[in-house]
Amino acid sequence: MNFLFLNSASSGWGGNEKSVILAAEALSGRHHVVFAYRRNEIGDHTDLLKYRLPFIFEGDLYTIAKLVEIVKKHSIDVIVPSKRKEYAIAGIVSRICGIRNVLWLGALRTPKNTLAGRLVYRTLADGIIVNARQIKEGLLKSGFIPADRIRVIYNGIDTRELDRVAPEKTRNTGRKMVITAMGRLDKNKSHDLLIRGFARFLAMMPAIEATLQILGEGAERANLEQLIRKLKLDGKVVLRGFIDNPYPELAGSDVFAMTSVSEGLSIALLEAMYLGNAPVSTLAGGGVTEIITDSVNGRLVGYGDENALADIFLKFYLEPDYRRQISEAARLSVAEKYSAACIEQQMVTFCRQTIAKQPR
Structure with a gap:
């Protein structure tokens, strides 16, 4: 044809x-x-x-x-x-x-x-x-x-390409946790919700070693930068901009967070799951619930629920074995279906x- x-x-x-x-x-x-x-x-x-x-x-x-x-x-x-x-x-x-x-x-x-x-x-x-x-x-x-x-x-997703361009994921045996988000910096992606949820997570106990990196560019950058300064998250939250090959970043990350208002079947989410991230996402109105089964191969939260988001981040942080269990199930589910x-x-x-x- x-x-x-x-x-x-x-x-x-x-x-x-x-x-x-x-x-x-x-x-x-x-x-x-x-x-x-x-x-x-x-x-x-x-x-x-x-x-x-x-x-x-x-x-x-x-x-x-x-x-x-x-x-x-x-x-x-x-x-x-x-x-x-x-x-x-x-x-x-x-x-x-x-x-x-x-x-x-x-x-x-x-x-x-x-x-x-x-x-x-x-x-x-x-x-x-x-x-x-x-x-x-x-x-x-x-x-x-x-x-x-x-x-x-x-x-x-092209799993062969991901295997080629991303380094083998290394087992994170320490407590420090890297959270990644990826997508256009626009209102639909609601990165402001993610940043506020991350701030709540950091406030839940002293000396939490975690960072949030957001890969992507867009019209909301200035507003997000202002929010980061307001919440005193400089150095903890980094807007990385557009990265042509984000796969090494995803492979080196522990958790992938998506807080969109609405999504279809997110390619970024699938790639992050395949590359060993434990995913957490809002329901997002589209195909997320067809990718993630809550507490099996990821975690789901209601849109706008910053407290639930912070609670999940804390559980992933305090229980690395649980986080790895979720991430391994996430990778397997994507490899089999997508x-x-x-x-x-x-x-x-x-x-x-x-x-x-x-x-x-």
Whole structure:
């Protein structure tokens, strides 16, 4: 099969972009895959055959015309848009060229039952791939998207690449604990909640040896820096910025914390678990509960519950054997369920089923 993936992100390399490229590269081993993107910041992350296009707005005629050329040149069977702006563009291109349009949706969303909503998610879409059951349920609440057009395919991670680029995890036999968070510094990630929970943890007993590092960049940096100063956490909380290869940092960490308002199936969380971190996360409205079973392979807290977050940090700190038990279960659960090979097989099956339906 021949696939054309789209990603029109205007700024920032994030989990959605990473999962899209991982899926595209997983398919490229046995299929012809082309990638169209807007920013070099995204395109530079892959060696796939690729085209840079403007993706200015939903009716961008230049982008539509160029995509039609690409589809015809490469005999594309399925176009896979991954951002909201592209859904309409890909739908138009698919109808012009007589191919299938399969949306990639990685965030909890309930489309409004409007003319525009029905056009994008039903009329112009032949299928929708989501990475969590809760996202599928959100789509079904719209009332106009048939259930058989939605397929849950969990994000995968390239475990071979992680094994290659990250050093072997060393057993932390001391009391000092490193907590890591990773993601854009924005309001959805709620790093302020994490910092306040960490401050409560440090106040629970004297001389706690623990640090919190946050990997990522974004608009909330100044606010977070101000919060760190206000709570007198300089040296204890470090905003590391964007790191191109975060895997050595994750491999050297003990705990991975995610305090988002909403998440789909977080690639960062999966990678941290595979690299031996004991995870703690808010419920986050999306796929987190499909990754973590509380007290088995991670810990879950309600959004905004700083006290519960601090309590979990303290338990991990005082009971390193318990922390390692959780981290080992986390690694095993990810290795068994979230490989790139699983994505390739499930995507091909769904796309073939979509193509096999009544031809256009």
